[in-house]
Amino acid sequence: MSLMPLPAQPADVPWPTEAWPRGEAPASLDSARFHALLAQAFDTDAMGETHALAIVQGGRLVFERYGPSHGPDHTYPSWSKAKSITQALVGILVGEGRLDLHAPADVPEWREPGDPRGAITLDQLLRMSSGLRFVEDYVPEHPSDVIEMLQRSGRPDMAHFAASMPLEHPPGTFWSYASGTTNIVSRIVARAIGATGEDFHAFMRRALFDPLGMKSPIPKFDGAGTFIGSSYCFATARDFARFGLLYLRDGIWDGRRLLPEGWVDYARTPTYQQPGEENRYGAHWWLDVGGPGSFSANGYDGQYTVLVPDLDLILVRHGATPLARKDALKAWVGEAVGCFR
Incomplete structure (x- = not known):
């Protein structure tokens, strides 16, 4: 299938490594509709709490608003937006030849002869198609494996907790979103570089955060020193937008390729899913929230970094939206992006 082309950084717009260049909303913006949606976004009865909303277009910050007691220097929980950061770390190592997407994944729990889990590849993990049993319920x-992993018995070693799950389906045949999968991937990255805890954090800063000028990220680690790549990397809205810009610019930042060629296209290429699944998925990125061709990092409670290639637009939203309003918020994101069409 063909993917929507990714826009290049405009020649007259500086990269936001130090600060975001400011811009005006386009003349084509449906202003009345957009401001009605803004009122809805910050109406706690309609959408729960919105803590931060930032919109970047053409590489410039064109809109920014914060809720009470929040602001541009506040760090916001990623929840599952961290999965897309984990995907970037994998891409860096794939580009260096230190990880192979299609080889059996480096998971010690699966090494016993005859263990069918030993055939699971890193690609299948990134596409949530490992076949492992895992109940993602908040x-x-x-019954919830994700709560058990993040908050209870799995906390000392989340990757081990997830990797100990049995197969329910042959690898590559069944899509099932699972936070445990990402923590297995995170440990694979740690094993590839021989680093955990603060040493792993230093790798994240050196390889990803520092080149983008992301000064705020606070990743969290489990008892084994593994980055909890499924759920926990706090950052400012502006820094989440910087991470989004890296992907919208095809993994290139200020003339330097940080992610290997084709890695962003890999992230947004649809994964096979069973008929009836509501939301399309790529490789640790969601698809279509901001309209056809868009891709996004989504997190529990309504955290979003939405990339819209045909509009050269990034929408970042953080807040606390009740589960009952989840679908309404997702629809709101699509409508907000639509105001720029």
């Missing part, structure tokens, strides 16, 4: 009274 309702406390429901």
Whole structure:
């Protein structure tokens, strides 16, 4: 399938490594509709709490607004937006030849002869198609592997907790979104570079955050020193937008290629999913939230970094939206992007 072309940085717009260049909303913006949507976004009855909203177009910050007690220097929880950061770390190592997407994944728990999990590849993990059993449910009274992993018995070693799950389906045949999968991937990255804890954090800064000018990220680690790549990397809205710009610019930043050629296209190439799945998925990125051709990092409670190539637009939203309003917020994101069409 053909993917929508990714826009280049305009020649007259500086990269936001030090500060975001400012711009005006385009004349084509449906201003009345946009301001009605803004009122809805910051109406707690309609959408829950919106803490931060930032919109970048053409490489310039064209809109920014914060909720009470929040601001541009406030760091916001990523929740599952961290999965897309983990995908970037994998890409860096794939580009260096230190990881192979299509080889059996480096997972010690699967090395026993005859263990069918030993055939699972890094590609299948990134596409949430490993076939492992994992219950992704955030309702406390429901059976939930993700709550057990993040908050209970899995906390000392989340990758081990997830890698110990049995197969439910042959690898590559069934899509099932699972935070445990990402923590397995995060440990694979750690094993490839021989670093955990603060040494791994230093790798994240050196290889990804510092080149983009991302000064705010605060990644969290489990008891084994593995980055909790499924869920925990706090950052400012402006820094999440910087990360989004890296992907919107095809992995290039200020003339330097940070992600290997083709890696962003890999992220946004659809994964096979069973008929009936509501939301399309790529490789640790969601698809279509901002309209056809868009791709996004999404997180629990309504965290979004949405990239829209045909508009050269990034929308970052942070907040606390109840589960019952999740679909309304997703629809709101699509409508907000539509105001720029």
